[in-house]
Structures are given as structure tokens and as C-alpha cells.
Amino acid sequence: MTHCLDATGLVQVHGQATVAVLGMPNTGKSTLFSQLTAAHAHIGNWPGLTVDLMQAELTLEGRNVQLVDLPGIYDLRGHSEDEAVVRRFLESTPVDLVVIILNASQIDRQLRLALQVRQLGLPALLLLNMADEARRFGVAIDIEELERRLALPVLLISAKYRQGLAQARQAINRELAASEPGAGSGVRDLEARLAAADADRAAAMETILDAAVTFPAQWRDALTRRLDRWLLHPLLGLPIFFLVMALMFQAIYALGVPMQEALVALIENLSLNVLTPALASWPSFARGFIVDGVVLGIGTVSAFLPVIFLFFLAMGVVEDSGYLSRAAFLMDAFMERLGLDGRSFVLSLMGFGCNVPAILGTRVMRSSGLRLLSMLVIPFSLCSARLNVFLFMASVFFSPRQGALVIFGLYLLSFAAAILTALLFKGRFASEEALVLELPPYRLPTVLQVLRRAWAEVRHFWFWARRYIIFGVVAIWLLNNLPLGVAPASAASLSGRLGELLQPVLAPIGINPRLTVALVFGFIAKEIVLGGLAVIYGQSAGHGALGHALASEVSWVQAVSFMLFTLLYTPCLSTVAVIRTESKRLGFTVFSVLWSLVLAWLVSFCFYQLAWLVGWR
Amino acid sequence: MEPGLGHRLEALGIKPGQQVKVLRRGWWSGPIHLRVGMTELMLRRVDAARVVVLAGDPSPVNP
Numbered sequence: 001m002t003h004c005l006d007a008t009g010l011v012q013v014h015g016q017a018t019v020a021v022l023g024m025p026n027t028g029k030s031t032l033f034s035q036l037t038a039a040h041a042h043i044g045n046w047p048g049l050t051v052d053l054m055q056a057e058l059t060l061e062g063r064n065v066q067l068v069d070l071p072g073i074y075d076l077r078g079h080s081e082d083e084a085v086v087r088r089f090l091e092s093t094p095v096d097l098v099v100i101i102l103n104a105s106q107i108d109r110q111l112r113l114a115l116q117v118r119q120l121g122l123p124a125l126l127l128l129n130m131a132d133e134a135r136r137f138g139v140a141i142d143i144e145e146l147e148r149r150l151a152l153p154v155l156l157i158s159a160k161y162r163q164g165l166a167q168a169r170q171a172i173n174r175e176l177a178a179s180e181p182g183a184g185s186g187v188r189d190l191e192a193r194l195a196a197a198d199a200d201r202a203a204a205m206e207t208i209l210d211a212a213v214t215f216p217a218q219w220r221d222a223l224t225r226r227l228d229r230w231l232l233h234p235l236l237g238l239p240i241f242f243l244v245m246a247l248m249f250q251a252i253y254a255l256g257v258p259m260q261e262a263l264v265a266l267i268e269n270l271s272l273n274v275l276t277p278a279l280a281s282w283p284s285f286a287r288g289f290i291v292d293g294v295v296l297g298i299g300t301v302s303a304f305l306p307v308i309f310l311f312f313l314a315m316g317v318v319e320d321s322g323y324l325s326r327a328a329f330l331m332d333a334f335m336e337r338l339g340l341d342g343r344s345f346v347l348s349l350m351g352f353g354c355n356v357p358a359i360l361g362t363r364v365m366r367s368s369g370l371r372l373l374s375m376l377v378i379p380f381s382l383c384s385a386r387l388n389v390f391l392f393m394a395s396v397f398f399s400p401r402q403g404a405l406v407i408f409g410l411y412l413l414s415f416a417a418a419i420l421t422a423l424l425f426k427g428r429f430a431s432e433e434a435l436v437l438e439l440p441p442y443r444l445p446t447v448l449q450v451l452r453r454a455w456a457e458v459r460h461f462w463f464w465a466r467r468y469i470i471f472g473v474v475a476i477w478l479l480n481n482l483p484l485g486v487a488p489a490s491a492a493s494l495s496g497r498l499g500e501l502l503q504p505v506l507a508p509i510g511i512n513p514r515l516t517v518a519l520v521f522g523f524i525a526k527e528i529v530l531g532g533l534a535v536i537y538g539q540s541a542g543h544g545a546l547g548h549a550l551a552s553e554v555s556w557v558q559a560v561s562f563m564l565f566t567l568l569y570t571p572c573l574s575t576v577a578v579i580r581t582e583s584k585r586l587g588f589t590v591f592s593v594l595w596s597l598v599l600a601w602l603v604s605f606c607f608y609q610l611a612w613l614v615g616w617r
Numbered sequence: 618m619e620p621g622l623g624h625r626l627e628a629l630g631i632k633p634g635q636q637v638k639v640l641r642r643g644w645w646s647g648p649i650h651l652r653v654g655m656t657e658l659m660l661r662r663v664d665a666a667r668v669v670v671l672a673g674d675p676s677p678v679n680p
Contacts, residue, residue, distance in 0.1 A: 024628075074628035079621030108654040109630035139655065202632070215655065224657075234644050329659045333647030336661065434622045434664040436629060439650065439657040 016057070016064040017176045018093060022086065022117065023101035024110055025072035026440050028129045030054075032101055032159040033069040034452055036169070053089075061173045076116040077194050080366050090120070091186045097175050098124040099168075104134035104141060104156060107213055111205055114150065119197045120187050124152055125175050127168055131156045133441065138216030145212040160446055224322075224441040231323070237330050245349055248318070252310045253353055253384060259306035267299040285484060289477065296528075297473030303527070304356055304574060305458055311350065311357040312457040316450035318346075319364070322440045329439065338419060339426025341365075341435050344374040348418060351381030355575045359582055360457060373429035375579050376592055377422050379571045382414040385526035386567060392530055393563055396547040397556040406560065410567050417568055417599060461578070472573040473524055480517075480535075489517050489535050509565065509604035510558035519565065525572040557616050561608045568600035622664060630654045636673060 023029040037056035054069035070089060071082035098117050102110040107128065117124050128134070128141065134156075147154045153171050157164030187193075219225075231237060271291050279287045318324045328342025335345050343364055351358035358378045365371045390410055394403030479495040486492040491500070491513065498520065499513030506516055514536050521532030530546075537549045554562075570576060570593050580589040630653040631637065640650040640657070648659040 075624050078624050078628065080625075106630075106655045109628065109656060112628060137655070219652070228640075228650075232641060232650065234641075325659070329643060329648055329650065332659070332661070333643055333645040336647075434625065435648070435659075435661050436622075436625055436664065437659045438629065439659055441657075 016066050017096040018066050018068065019097045019099060019172060019176070020068045020070055020089070020093070020095050021099045021101060022070050022113070023072060023129075024074055024103070024113060026438055027072070027101050027103040027110070028159045029072055029101045030069065030453075031449060032127070032129060032157075032165075032168075033067070034456075035159055035162060035165055037067055060169055060176075063173060063176060065172075065176070074113070076113065076120075077191065081368060082366055087190055090122070091188070091190055094185050095122060096179055097172060098122045099127060099172060100124055101127045101129050103130050104128035105130060105137045105139045107134075107139070107141065108209060108215065111209065112201065114152070115201050115205055116194055118150060118152065119194060119201065120190065122187065123175060123179060125171055126150065126152050126154045127164075128154065128156050129159050131158045131163065132161060133443075137220050137441075140214040142212045146208065149208045149211060160449065221441050227442050228326070228439075231326055232329060237326075241327055241330055244323070245346075248314050249353055252307065252314055256307035256310045256353075257384070259310075260303050263306060264299060264303050267295065267302065271295045271299075285481065288481060288488075289474070293474045293477035294470065296477070297470035302462075304354065305462065307354050308357045308360075308461055309454050309458045311353065312360075312454035313450055315350070315357075315361060316453045317445050320443060320445035320450065322442045324364070325437050325439050328437060332435065336435075338422035339373060339429070339431065340377070340422055341370060341431070344370070344377065347374060348378050348381050351378040351383060352414075353384055355379050355381060355383050355571045356461070356578050357457075359575065359578045360461065362582065367431045369429040370431035372583060372585075372588060373422060373425060373431075375583060375588075376425060376429070376595070377418045379575055379579075379592065379596060380414055380417040380421060380568065382411055382567060383526070383571060385572065389522075389526055389529045389566055390563055392547075393559050396551055397559045406563070410563060413564070413603070414567060417603075421595070421599070472577075476520060476524055479520065489532070495520050505601070508608070509601060510555075510561040510608045511565065511604075512554070512558070515554065515558070515562055518562075519569070522566060523570055523573060525574065526566065527572075529566070555617055557608060557611045560611075561604045564607055565600045565604045568603055569596050622667065626668065629658055630656050631658075631668065637670060 021029060021033050033054060033056075037058055053071075056067045058065055058067060068089075070086050073080070073083045073086050075083060076087065076090075077083075100114050100117055102114060114124070114126050126146075134141065141156065143154050143156060153175065155164055155168055155171055157168055159165070231240060233240075275291055275295060276287070279290060282290075315324075318327075324343070324346060327346050330342065331345040332342040335341050344362075347358045347361045350361060355378055358381065359375055362371045362374045362378075365374065387407075390407055391403075394406050397403075398406055476495070479498065480489040480493050482494050483492075486496075490496050495517050496513065499516035502516050503513060506512075511519065517536050518529055518532045522529045533550065534546055537546055550559075576589060576593060579592055580586065583589060626632075631651075635653060638652040640652055642649050643659075646662055648661045649665055651658045651660055
């Protein structure tokens with residue numbers, strides 16, 4: 001194959017046809033895309049668009065085809081970011097075929113998108129998905145009549161149950177055979193042409209629907225009606241929702257944490273028993289760099305994988321079943337007052353397990369202001385790694401009863417910090433989009449579908465986050481071990497000197513140089529704060545020795561101040577990395593880190609100084 | 618009306634002359650749950666207030 005660059009900078013492969021998949025949200029478009037492409041799809045930057053699109057190069061009955069999954073949109077004339085992306089794509093890319101995918105049972109409104117594509121004169125093929133649902137709801141579609149009136153090939157399929165996929169492949173191939181690949185050009189004057197045809201389209205749509213579609217006299221989805229009566233109940237809806245969430249959490253962390261621990265143990269084992277002996281002849285600095293820097297970095301990244309996988313499995317079930325939009329309905333009244341919406345609430349809740357997948361989950365939002373504000377709020381959710389540190393500190397400094405109160409207080413503070421942040425910044429990250437969400441009928445998610453999606457998310461996370469995390473871990477290892485020959489993380493090391501240097505800022509909140517170094521560790525991941533303290537105090541984290549060493553030097557007031565700071569500042573490097581890759585904005589990422597540091601300092605300062613005034617030591 | 622909202626509502630089936638059924642209203646002036654043709658939607662009251670609706674026949678909606 002030969003590549004050449006055309007005038008617009010697009011890489012074109014000769015003899016390869018470009019097929020774009022276009023459809024409304026909630027039509028099973030992604031499912032269809034993954035069914036058509038099997039495992040070949042990858043996320044890549046589409047030249048000239050600065051957005052990531054799912055793409056796949058595949059051979060369809062002997063023909064080389066590049067399949068592109070466009071973002072789900074409602075309207076080619078719409079004002080959302082995704083709609084603008086699709087317009088730019090169609091204007092800049094010569095598309096050989098547009099595969100339009102619509103929800104068959106909602107053809108009464110979705111046909112509009114097919115008509116818009118038709119009016120642009122693009123070669124197209126219409127797939128009516130969820131044929132099973134249309135049948136269940138009593139929507140009867142006369143395919144031949146529809147084909148005749150639209151002058152497009154139309155197929156009834158069910159991507160979820162893999163029905164009609166072979167015919168869809170053949171139809172795509174047939175349509176491509178009729179045209180020369182790359183013969184077309186991008187659409188010109190897209191918006192003007194659509195605007196001019198508005199009135200005609202509305203009339204045409206009515207005529208076509210009258211002729212080709214029969215709708216049921218009565219709404220038939222009794223199951224959804226019955227479930228909604230309970231799940232959206234004015235009094236019971238929220239308690240049921242919280243119960244479902246609590247159970248989901250329990251399940252994710254009951255399964256995920258042991259998997260995470262096993263993975264960490266495996267990597268530690270490998271590095272201790274295989275790598276360390278293998279590198280025995282290396283100078284100690286180089287060995288330390290590989291073992292405690294690079295390998296620890298890879299370990300830190302992979303430790304997140306099981307929880308992320310399980311999280312997206314659970315999210316997949318909640319979303320595909322239709323419950324996520326119900327949760328948004330229930331919490332929207334409260335979240336609207338914070339400048340957020342119901343979906344941000346669900347994700348913040350997820351953040352109490354782990355912030356990383358929660359931030360990845362903000363992709364369900366379309367408005368960028370809303371997404372950024374959610375990303376700013378989620379890191380204040382007290383994740384399980386921070387809880388680990390707090391449980392240890394509470395056991396060292398407090399009786400069990402006091403300790404429980406302290407931890408409960410930290411949970412309250414976590415909510416308060418999130419709410420405060422939303423209230424302060426909702427003006428800056430205003431959601432420019434009205435919230436109009438579809439409440440789809442309840443559906444049974446298929447195992448294959450949720451597994452495939454969770455796997456894709458894990459791959460995506462591994463691909464993007466690892467370089468940031470490994471870089472960060474290595475950098476901090478260097479801080480702790482340079483200049484050459486110092487005891488790791490001691491006062492003479494760079495991080496020890498940093499601890500001294502930061503005293504003017506951190507002494508007023510009761511953080512001594514040694515605790516400062518622990519906070520530097522905590523910047524990588526809260527999972528290694530305890531390990532860091534162990535290195536700093538030269539005591540093993542088990543057996544209570546570290547607790548004694550800590551309690552002999554640090555007062556309980558200082559300990560609480562340390563906990564407050566740990567709760568509120570940057571959760572971990574992985575979180576920073578996903579904020580960076582998801583927001584695609586360096587400035588915003590820096591802002592998010594700075595704000596969390598400022599808030600952490602202010603809260604710790606107020607607490608420590610007040611405690612001092614009251615006479616607590 | 619915010620420029621995008623009209624288009625979005627039309628794409629979701631709320632267009633002039635369309636019959637709309639309110640299924641429920643959320644607590645604490647939360648969103649409203651609507652049925653339009655074969656689609657169910659939630660719409661915030663602020664946004665819903667911009668749509669002019671005439672009281673209609675209370676019989677079940679036929680799309």
C-alpha cells in the first residue's frame with residue numbers, strides 16, 4: 001500500500017475505501033462498530049480534527065476498508081462539540097459510504113438524521129438497529145417501502161444479538177463496489193445546504209413515516225413503566241439508588257482489592273527474586289533505579305487495572321440497563337444547584353473507590369464545561385488508597401472510638417470539599433448545554449458487550465496513563481536518591497532538602513520535614529505513603545514499630561493536619577495523568593493540582609492554628 | 618431560547634404540533650419525565666419552561 005498526503009493533510013491509502021458510521025446516541029452504534037471490526041479497532045487522532053475517533057482497517061469480503069466510528073449525534077445541524085466534529089469530518093474527508101444507524105423503534109424521530117445525510121447527497125446505507133425492541137413495542141416497518149422512498153438500502157438488524165450483521169457486511173460491500181474509492185470529496189456548504197432544506201425535510205419525514213411505518217396504538221413497554229414506578233419513586237427512588245450503589249461498590253472492591261494485592265505481590269516477588277539477583281552485579285544506584293524506580297512504576301500502574309476493569313464492568317451494566325440515566329434524573333435537582341448534573345454525582349460516588357476510573361467515566365458527558373467541573377470535583381472523593389493511610393494513622397493516634405469519628409469526619413469533609421469546589425467554580429466551567437437526556441427503556445445488558453467494553457477501557461488506560469505514571473515514579477525515586485550515595489529519602493537527599501526548603505510553608509500546618517517527604521511520596525500514589533514513611537523512619541510498616549516511631553515525634557494535632565492535607569491534595573499521579581489525557585488541557589490539569597494544594601493547605605492551616613489557639617498540642 | 622436547545626429538542630422529537638405526555642416530576646423542582654412519540658426524556662424545568670405547550674386531550678398519547 002502506498003501512502004500520500006493530499007492537500008488537506010489527510011493520509012489517504014490508495015485502494016482503501018473510507019466508511020463512516022453515523023448515528024444517534026443510544027442506538028447501539030458502538031456495539032455495531034465493535035461487532036463489525038472485531039478486535040481490530042483502535043483509538044486514534046483523526047488528522048485535522050484534534051479529536052480521537054475509533055478507527056479500524058479491515059478486509060470486507062476482499063475489499064480494504066477503513067471504518068471510522070463518528071461520535072453519536074442527534075442532529076447534523078446541532079450545536080454540541082460532537083456535532084461540530086462530525087460536520088468537520090464530513091467537510092474534510094471524502095467518504096465512500098456513510099453507514100447510518102438508527103434505533104428502529106424510535107424511527108418516528110430518528111429518521112431525521114438519515115434524511116439530513118440524504119440531502120447532502122452522500123452515498124449512504126441505513127441500518128435500523130434494535131429490531132427485537134421494535135418488534136416488542138409493536139413498531140412495524142415496511143422495509144421495501146422505506147427503501148423506495150428514501151432511495152437508500154435499508155436493513156433491519158439487532159447488533160446486540162448479532163442478527164443481520166452478515167447481511168449488513170454484504171450490503172456495505174455492494175454499495176462500495178458501485179463507487180470508485182476516494183472518488184468523492186468533502187461536503188461543501190454543509191450547514192447552508194441543510195438549513196435550506198429544513199422545511200422540505202419535515203414534510204418528507206411525515207410522508208415517509210405515514211407510508212412505511214405503523215406505530216402501536218398504545219405504549220407497550222409495561223416492564224419499564226412498572227420498574228420506573230419504583231426506581232423513580234419520589235420517596236423511595238433515592239434510597240433504592242443508594243442501596244444499589246453501595247452493593248455495587250462492595251462487589252467491586254471485594255473482588256478488586258484482593259486482585260490488586262495479588263498483582264502487587266506478584267510484581268514485588270518478581271522484582272525481589274528474579275530481577276534483584278539478575279542485577280546483582282550492577283552498581284547499586286542503577287539497580288535501585290530499575291528495581292525501585294521503573295519496576296515500582298509499572299507495578300503502580302498495573303495495580304489499578306483490576307479495579308478499573310471491574311469498575312467499567314459495573315458501569316457497563318448500569319449504563320446499558322438504562323439505570324444510569326435514571327440516577328441522573330434522581331440526583332439532578334441537587335446537582336443542578338452545584339452547576340453539575342446527575343451523572344457527575346454517580347461518578348463522584350464511584351470516586352470513593354478509585355478516582356481514576358471515575359474521571360475516565362466523565363466521557364459520558366458532552367458539554368466540556370460540565371466535564372471539566374466534574375473532573376475538578378471527583379479527586380476530592382476519599383478513595384480507598386487514602387482510606388488506607390487514615391486507618392493506619394487513626395490506629396496510631398486515637399482510640400478505636402475516636403478513630404472512627406475522625407474517619408467519619410474525613411468523609412464529611414470530602415463531600416464538603418467537593419460541594420465547595422463546585423460552588424466556587426461553576427461560573428468558570430459553566431455547562432453551556434441544556435440537560436435533555438433520553439430515558440431509554442430498561443434493557444438486559446449482554447455479558448459479551450460489557451466485557452468487551454471493560455477490556456477496551458483497561459487497554460485505553462494502560463496505553464495513556466503508564467508513561468505519565470512511570471515518569472513520575474522515576475522522578476520521585478531520583479529525588480529520594482540523589483545526590484549519589486545518600487541514604488534514600490534522608491535529610492541529605494534532594495527530597496529531604498525539599499522538605500527543609502518547604503518548612504516556611506508547611507511548618508504553620510504542623511508538617512515536619514519527614515512528613516513532607518511522605519507527602520512527596522503521596523503525590524505518586526497514596527498506596528505508597530505508608531511504605532514511604534517506613535523508609536523515612538527506617539522502620540518496617542508492619543508490627544507497630546513505625547507507629548511508635550511516628551507517635552514519639554508527631555503530636556495528634558499534627559497527625560490530623562497531615563490527614564487533612566492527605567485527603568485534599570492531589571490524590572495520585574494516575575489521577576493527574578487521566579485528568580491530563582481526558583481534558584487534553586495542560587493548563588486545566590495544573591489548575592486542578594494547584595487548587596487541591598491550596599485547599600489542602602488552607603484547611604490544614606485553619607485546623608492546626610485553631611487547635612494551637614485552643615491549647616491542643 | 619439558547620440556539621442549541623431548539624435543534625436538540627426537535628431531534629429528540631419535540632417539534633411544533635407534537636403531543637407530549639408528562640409522566641412525572643422530580644423532587645425539589647427536579648427535571649420532568651416526558652414521553653414524546655416513541656421516546657422518553659428528562660428535561661430540566663428551566664429548559665421545559667421555554668417550550669410552549671397547550672393543554673390537550675388527557676387520553677393516552679398515540680404517536
